[in-house]
Amino acid sequence: MTGAPGLERLSLNTATTKRWSLAEAVAGCVAAGVPGIGLWRDRVAEAGAERAARLVRDAGLTVTSLCRGGFFTAPDAAGRAAALEDNRRAVEEAATVGTDTLILVCGGLPEGSNDLPGARRMVVDGIAALLPHARQHGVRLAIEPLHPMFCADRAVVSTLGQALDIAEESADDDAVGVVVDAYHVWWDPQLDRQIARAGSRIASFQVCDWVLPLPADVLLGRGHVGDGRIDLPRLADAVHAAGYRGFTEVEIFNQEIWDTPGEQTLSELTARHRDFSARLSSQ
């Protein structure tokens, strides 16, 4: 489906409507005129990958990403081998559900280790080991730099520049790309320069807003577009200027939004998207 007017490049990440099953999220998108959907693996696993693929295909939705592979860092070789195996399954799932984009959250410091350079080498090695399988299945690996507050426990890849260094080291072509997630990168003084550098390596553009104060669980401190402190139109224009023409995926982790009925969240989200789109100079 092409999406309702003003929503042609909008995608719902299923983490935003956390309580919905995949079938409910798909139906919700169709009803709201949202043509894209970003899938988390837990929702895909619940439905089964083949059935998930059928669900989204029959509804005419575009799967904009599968979240997520990664977590390459582990204290020992067995742990890293297990992570690699799981990443291979994630690549296959991405291909099955019909997306060419597997988002990688690369992993934090291994348990008991403070060796940040060592953990970063594990990420580079993990991507190198995974890449042939990804190429074989026509799936791009999209490195997601996470906000530096998650460096210890979730991702030792903390900036877009660093993600691009790894992407360029890993592949001469766009088989390894990057995610621009507003929440994670908005603060970066090098952001404009690195988005321009990223160009065709931008595999995914995700949005939500930075709301204050941060909640007790900083993972959940995200708000609807327009409710926080990120200049999102400026960011979207920069991503557009770099050549990105893909979907804008809305991914919000927020307990209050999770406690809201999905239809209401989608209604809010589409209204925000239209307002936000109207403020772009690029589109």
Added chain:
Amino acid sequence: MTGAPGLERLSLNTATTKRWSLAEAVAGCVAAGVPGIGLWRDRVAEAGAERAARLVRDAGLTVTSLCRGGFFTAPDAAGRAAALEDNRRAVEEAATVGTDTLILVCGGLPEGSNDLPGARRMVVDGIAALLPHARQHGVRLAIEPLHPMFCADRAVVSTLGQALDIAEESADDDAVGVVVDAYHVWWDPQLDRQIARAGSRIASFQVCDWVLPLPADVLLGRGHVGDGRIDLPRLADAVHAAGYRGFTEVEIFNQEIWDTPGEQTLSELTARHRDFSARLSSQ
């Protein structure tokens, strides 16, 4: 005083022993053999700057920094002028208490604004306006990059590289320097390079550790050296290699540590410092 063996370059930041008055902190340092003290302005104000100066001088302590000036960002010109005035007072206080280092926490996004480049310009302008007064009083302005999780509300200066860009733009000499605070910069993939670049602009080295999970108030998520995920000996060696020979100031914001008697905190802190110093390759 020269400090007890193994503590010759150790400084207590008064924020670590938050419940102590300045007189108590000074007495605590002397008893524990800690030769340096970093002062917060609230403690100086309580005592009065002249009396504070006498207290530390009579005890033979070195004042390693005054925390803090900054907060240059404000929605209007009157707010920025008020901030500048307050910064001038902070410069004078630094000179009075006998330190050449005024630490600057530069301020977040102005109320109601999402204009990050604009806020950053306010910081550059504020430092330019303050610098003549600082030079006149023989006080260095030490820009402290804060962890990016504080970008919206406390400091739009988020990386050491960015702080150095501003320092170099502001002064040809070391009259504008930078703070290397482990808690704020440890995650930065460019850290080694930027510390080497900083060289003689390193005006202060502050340590504590990054403990998980982050507490509800992320300002308070700091732990004793050795309790968290930062490779502090590696960081200290890098700072040493860059030429820094000043004090290591321990600054810990942590409710549990604040609830601990100051003597006990100092005892813990000196033990950690000796252990940490023994693991340095540089000293």
